Amino acid sequence: MDIEQHKIPQATAKRLPLYYRFINNLHSQGKLRVSSKELSEAVKVDSATIRRDFSYFGALGKKGYGYNVEYLLSFFRKTLDQDEITKVALIGVGNLGTAFLHYNFMKNNNTKIEYAFDSNPEKVGTEIGGVPVKHIDKLEDIVKGDITAAILTVPSAAAQGITDRLVHSGVSGILNFTPARITVPEHIRVHHIDLSIELQALVYFLKHYPLEAGEEQEE
Amino acid sequence: MDIEQHKIPQATAKRLPLYYRFINNLHSQGKLRVSSKELSEAVKVDSATIRRDFSYFGALGKKGYGYNVEYLLSFFRKTLDQDEITKVALIGVGNLGTAFLHYNFMKNNNTKIEYAFDSNPEKVGTEIGGVPVKHIDKLEDIVKGDITAAILTVPSAAAQGITDRLVHSGVSGILNFTPARITVPEHIRVHHIDLSIELQALVYFLKHYPLEAGEEQEE
DNA sequence: GGCAGATTGTGAAAAACTTAACGACTATCT
DNA sequence: AGATAGTCGTTAAGTTTTTCACAATCTGCC
Ligand SMILES: NC(=O)c1ccc[n+]([C@@H]2O[C@H](COP(=O)([O-])OP(=O)(O)OC[C@H]3O[C@@H](n4cnc5c(N)ncnc54)[C@H](O)[C@@H]3O)[C@@H](O)[C@H]2O)c1
Ligand SMILES: NC(=O)c1ccc[n+]([C@@H]2O[C@H](COP(=O)([O-])OP(=O)(O)OC[C@H]3O[C@@H](n4cnc5c(N)ncnc54)[C@H](O)[C@@H]3O)[C@@H](O)[C@H]2O)c1
Numbered sequence: 001m002d003i004e005q006h007k008i009p010q011a012t013a014k015r016l017p018l019y020y021r022f023i024n025n026l027h028s029q030g031k032l033r034v035s036s037k038e039l040s041e042a043v044k045v046d047s048a049t050i051r052r053d054f055s056y057f058g059a060l061g062k063k064g065y066g067y068n069v070e071y072l073l074s075f076f077r078k079t080l081d082q083d084e085i086t087k088v089a090l091i092g093v094g095n096l097g098t099a100f101l102h103y104n105f106m107k108n109n110n111t112k113i114e115y116a117f118d119s120n121p122e123k124v125g126t127e128i129g130g131v132p133v134k135h136i137d138k139l140e141d142i143v144k145g146d147i148t149a150a151i152l153t154v155p156s157a158a159a160q161g162i163t164d165r166l167v168h169s170g171v172s173g174i175l176n177f178t179p180a181r182i183t184v185p186e187h188i189r190v191h192h193i194d195l196s197i198e199l200q201a202l203v204y205f206l207k208h209y210p211l212e213a214g215e216e217q218e219e
Numbered sequence: 220m221d222i223e224q225h226k227i228p229q230a231t232a233k234r235l236p237l238y239y240r241f242i243n244n245l246h247s248q249g250k251l252r253v254s255s256k257e258l259s260e261a262v263k264v265d266s267a268t269i270r271r272d273f274s275y276f277g278a279l280g281k282k283g284y285g286y287n288v289e290y291l292l293s294f295f296r297k298t299l300d301q302d303e304i305t306k307v308a309l310i311g312v313g314n315l316g317t318a319f320l321h322y323n324f325m326k327n328n329n330t331k332i333e334y335a336f337d338s339n340p341e342k343v344g345t346e347i348g349g350v351p352v353k354h355i356d357k358l359e360d361i362v363k364g365d366i367t368a369a370i371l372t373v374p375s376a377a378a379q380g381i382t383d384r385l386v387h388s389g390v391s392g393i394l395n396f397t398p399a400r401i402t403v404p405e406h407i408r409v410h411h412i413d414l415s416i417e418l419q420a421l422v423y424f425l426k427h428y429p430l431e432a433g434e435e436q437e438e
Numbered sequence: 439g440g441c442a443g444a445t446t447g448t449g450a451a452a453a454a455c456t457t458a459a460c461g462a463c464t465a466t467c468t
Numbered sequence: 469a470g471a472t473a474g475t476c477g478t479t480a481a482g483t484t485t486t487t488c489a490c491a492a493t494c495t496g497c498c
Contacts, residue, residue, distance in 0.1 A: 017419035044400045063476040064464030086422045095318035102314045173425045187430050200236035203305045206392045211406045282446040283494035
């Protein structure tokens, strides 16, 4: 939106929702002020990093005082566009897709899964977690112009085909849970969440990078 | 294990399982050789990065030729300890936990979920995806000495309590799917996978980092 | 056997990210 | 009022990761 926004490092941008959630918690608890040190302990991010992150948005705190929770919250709400809802579709109502549909992403979140899609006739027409399941044949009709991002939980063999259809239907982002590394035009953003790899990587680190006292944790 | 292993950058280590999977695919397809460029297109990682990553393990390829798939595969299998199985426990057989139990992580993988745990008596005693569900009271008895890592899919309010018990039972790593940022002793490794944050971050990027032609994709 | 073309492995540079350190300031206590 | 104990924002330094670019070297073919 803003040109200045482009100055914010990606690593920082990825932490913003985390900060937002914890500031929200503090606010619910009635806390009025918070220091970068306190926040650091809660979210497990170095306090200097937090101060640096916040500073990209200007001077949000007061020296010698810390941050005002109320102010921080309203600032982050604005910055993360929490007041406007982003519509999302979920493709593939299987094990993983069903779990996501049951989960209320809206709780702390500006996103709403509006529709789910599947090719299995038994699933089509049902409603899961308040989300109607539509037939995949209707994908383009329903998504076109209305949906910003998609959550992809189909079998990996179907991933590229569905991706092409999503792109054609005008989504700008895809959260890809399949192991397939999908190909998209340059203006589409894909984030991969590859659960098998996460598990394998954890195991690799356990065997080859034994943590010493004082060593830092990994995200 | 090896002292030399410690030289491998963490960013590289995280990509190893991805490489392994694709090399495996190539091998199944009967492909005999592969170049860093081809691999790059498949896994969406810059070819120079791939060559650099491989080079940490020595000279795995041949100039003017590329990499021998068979050799690469056997090398990675050894390096990722694919021949020895790591035992894992899953705690919290709810929406997400059930999905994971149904999924066969073993397929491309050296990990096996041996036991699941839940506090709900209706779930205890059942078997999901071939994994027996035990009562959470038995956690210490069953896990102690036998299980290397845990997948945490309990409600976030229960996360820290269960974590303490897991640590006490001797697990060395936790894959934490709850939004809670758990506290552990220094020798325990925790990887957080925070799905709400991933979705929110994707949306944030869509709005604030419109991709230009030629810009790189995010992992 | 020799040459054209392909591809690696890596030094060096750049980019991205994190952390330490400290001056400037706040709040509070005595 | 002055002393004390924080705390931020930022400069500078350190670390990690990615990327460029090319000599070295191998392949495959004639
Ligand atoms: N379940 C897990 O724990 C897990 C873990 C890691 C990765 N994954 C990946 O997530 C994806 C989904 O996994 P899952 O366990 O939910 O699989 P699943 O088989 O349970 O679900 C897939 C769903 O997609 C539907 N589908 C198939 N082809 C389709 C098409 N062309 N259009 C629309 N819908 C279609 C099926 O009807 C099914 O409902 C897979 O790619 C899998 O590799 C899952
Ligand atoms: N489902 C999703 O899509 C999703 C998305 C993002 C994050 N999460 C997080 O993942 C976690 C699990 O989500 P879910 O949707 O599967 O929740 P869920 O409520 O369906 O499952 C939680 C399970 O944990 C069990 N449980 C509760 N307390 C326990 C205890 N003390 N010991 C052992 N078992 C206990 C419950 O019986 C239940 O079976 C939550 O922390 C949630 O915030 C889930």
